[in-house]
């Protein structure tokens with residue numbers, strides 16, 4: 465049996481005919497940037513996330529960056545980020561001239577440890593960027609409490625958590641503002657790059673709208689040194705279709721995750737821990753074992769494709785070696801032990817059972 469990690473063609477087949485209709489509608493509209501589709505998607509997605517505003521932008525990286533710029537974060541500021549996130553979280557901070565300050569995750573949830581955040585706060589700390597890693601909500605209550613105590617901004621990186629709930633509330637609306645990504649492999653994936661900012665703050669929404677469009681509040685009037693980072697009409701139209709099936713897709717992921725967790729019980733594999741307040745969306749199903757490399761090789765020999773999120777933590781990447789010289793032992797340990805099993809809304813259950821069977825037969 466061949467089990468791909470993620471078959472995006474199969475995922476998008478579900479909405480192919482609606483997306484074709486959307487595609488034709490956009491072509492025939494004769495309007496391709498900042499039009500009706502984007503406006504409609506922004507209002508539909510902000511309603512879904514229970515935020516006042518949604519502002520579509522070019523990528524998830526840009527979404528984090530534009531938010532930091534809108535809040536005036538720059539050189540001299542420190543921004544707390546997880547040590548075990550995708551590098552975009554760090555790059556967005558570095559791009560403003562501010563310094564990313566790594567905080568280690570909780571070894572049970574793999575999300576930023578609220579207790580460790582406090583120890584990393586200095587007089588230069590301006591913001592915290594919790595990441596809802598693998599689609600598991602971070603402990604936002606505890607994080608917001610610390611942020612309030614030190615008067616810090618909280619910007620959620622919700623790129624992996626579309627639809628995930630923290631104590632019944634959607635991620636993306638739990639801090640001061642949030643950024644998300646519509647990269648094709650995300651839970652709400654476009655057919656190209658895309659991202660968005662979510663906020664309840666009207667002045668931040670206005671500022672980001674300007675920044676994404678050359679710093680322009682009005683055609684040919686430029687109030688700030690802006691950027692060009694917009695979510696195309698065609699992607700917005702596709703995303704409107706995909707948003708309609710997001711809950712169903714997340715439901716399928718949940719069934720697969722439950723099957724994995726049940727099936728791997730009693731083995732020496734560490735399966736994901738879900739706190740009672742979390743309703744995750746299983747962007748990834750990440751197991752942990754000291755035999756990671758051997759297990760991955762064995763699964764590959766059995767036709768099963770797995771991935772590692774992430775094999776090299778940001779502080780050990782060449783681009784950060786001059787900046788971060790201390791060790792971050794938890795992130796480094798996780799990088800050698802985590803393994804992401806195949807998961808997607810269209811993954812057949814026979815594939816899930818086969819993966820479980822192979823893992824149980826390992827050595």
Ligand SMILES: *Cc1c(COP(=O)(O)O)cnc(C)c1O
Pocket residue numbers: 523524525526549550552553595621623624644645646647657658659
């Ligand atoms: C995907 C991702 C991003 C960046 O999104 P892009 O759209 O690829 O720029 C940022 N943070 C996290 C945690 C991500 O997974």
